[in-house]
Amino acid sequence: MAIDRRNLLLGTVAATAARPVTALSAKLAGVQVAFASTVRRADGSFAIVLLSETGALLREVPLSARGHDIAVHAASSRAVAFARRPGTFAVAFETARASEPVIFTAQDGRHFFGHGAFSHDGRLLYVSENDIAGARGVIGIYDVARGYKKIGEHESFGLGPHEIILLGDGKTLAVANGGLDTVPDAGRENLNLDAMEPSLTFVDAASGALRAKHVLSGDLQQLSLRHIAADAAGGLWFGGQWEGALSAAPQLIGSAGMDTALRLVAPPATGAIDLKGYIGSIAASRDGRYIAASAPKAGRIVFINAATGRFAATSLLKDACGIAHDDVADFAATSGFGTLRHERVGGEVLSVTELAGLAFDNHLRRTG
């Protein structure tokens, strides 16, 4: 019987010390980097980790402070990890080989929000940033070939842009504007809770022109939009963070398109799922048919059928946050307790790997 990757993983539960596999042994074993994430290490320091499909720790890139998300350009094996807001550093590295990382920083008067996206050709990097004095969200544009030199900016058309992705057309940037005003001097304090204006915007990547904008108002005004993913049909899915009283929290997950109105998912017939007011990350399956969203405060992952917009299933994982599409299962998920898990929509867990001493941060990215 041939052993495919699914069979190899099926039913395995592995506990490993968080120690990098040596480059030689990795090469001999033909181990490929499959995932990247930022982490907190056991000694309290921070790093980027590169993991194999099965969760073997292949390489680490140290960070000077806590990171957040990683933008990946699979074709060139380039990746950039961003500081957690209101940080100002970014670290560019290669996923396929251990080259010296390139560190670049936000220009004076700007800080990063922790997310970015490459252009399809890999020549440009778009980064969500805060114009601190101007109290406006911007999309920084960086030239990869020139050592990530900043060459321009677009408006994000909202306050507090968080996740930013390039849609399948390669021309349109989708931005989740959290609607929150923050200033580094005041740490991570939200300064405009009574006047926040979260929105989803679609911005022309070349010209910076606004192509569409959906604003959340009324009962949804305090739903800070933070994380987004595109489905197979080009629909944009979002997960939010509720800034008001939990008892008044709406559904946190929804979708919208450039030409279609924003809508929230309907609660399942069996009753509302308690997500504790926070979606930590959201991802589409490789085929784009399903959306997975993590709710770390609730220790839960929810799966949504993108075509019907209905909840398909949920699974439990304490402090679940990182979510990425998976070749073996439908999704891979990570937790703040060092767990990497492969699971199918429907909650079937195919494998669990525990990386002792590591706390995975918000986001998990597939590198290829």
Next chain:
Amino acid sequence: MTVKRTIELFVIWVAGVAFGMLALVTASLAAAPQSHSGLVISALEKHILPRVAALEIAAEPLAGDVKRVCENGDDASREDLSGHFRQTVEAWAGVEFLRFGPMIDAGLREKISFWPDPRGIMARQMRPFIATSDLKAVEGGALAKQSAALQGLPALEVLLTDKDAPLAPGAASAFRCAFALAIAENVAALAHRLRDAWTMDGGWKDKMLRPGSDNDTYKGSQESAAEIVKALLVGFQLIADMQVKPHFETAATLAGPFEKANLSKAYYAASVASLQALYDAAALEDFLPEDKDWVKNWAGGAWRVMQASDGAGGRSASAAEDEAPLVRVLFDRITGLRKLIVGEMSPAAGLTVGFNELDGD
């Protein structure tokens, strides 16, 4: 050895054994950790409920004080107002970090105190508001419909400390007096709302005390106890980042809390005292195993540094003359203690707070 001496020695031995056993029992009793529900009860009874009540009590006289200052303007009335304002600010510092439940409902926290305000929004809104002097905007509860920046203690602080236009009898101060009175009444109403939301039947106290499958927030006592731990962690973070850090980060421009009224140090002292009271009530150290005494010792040292400091590089009133912790040291102690709660005490208590669930992004 005589029989009498033998008996004496036996009695002493028995007494010694008994004392030793008593000491062991006492020690084990002293170190016995409380249950999760016990932790919640302790935090509610020893900290949260008394302190939300203290805020309501402190804020209650403000409106009468403002009226008297505006009616007669004498020094005694001004001193009363100033004293009660200080007490209210200190009471507020004692609950401000309880950022869950009633505190985050309908922007209550921002309405009581719009701080930090690095963009100077309050000042920008107050200038035209006062210049317009529209009594309809402040009287009859109308202030509660204005921006949060105009509703709370920092706005009242501006009116109380403006030496160019002090509150006083007469037409020139009429609008400022009406504005100050409206703020005082509004803060008292908000403080009442906060206390009520905690203590009423079915309120947040009950929600924390009666976790279960039918509870929309806490499914078990572990969840309500974890809420207390999170509040502690938020408290440490707020003191470190908002009050201490600006004193050593040269680029920082954030004004301290209630700086105009010269109450930043009082605010710091009240914040630390309240946080320590919650820390003591939660008694997380009791969950630590014997080989973790170093954690308790380190925590004790951190609290001594926090108490000895005035939060701004000087020493507190209770500290020895040669004791004035550097702000950088103070910051490191606060953040270090926070890490010990996350990494040592909470796991020992079975209340591990996840890396991602603690602070969303």
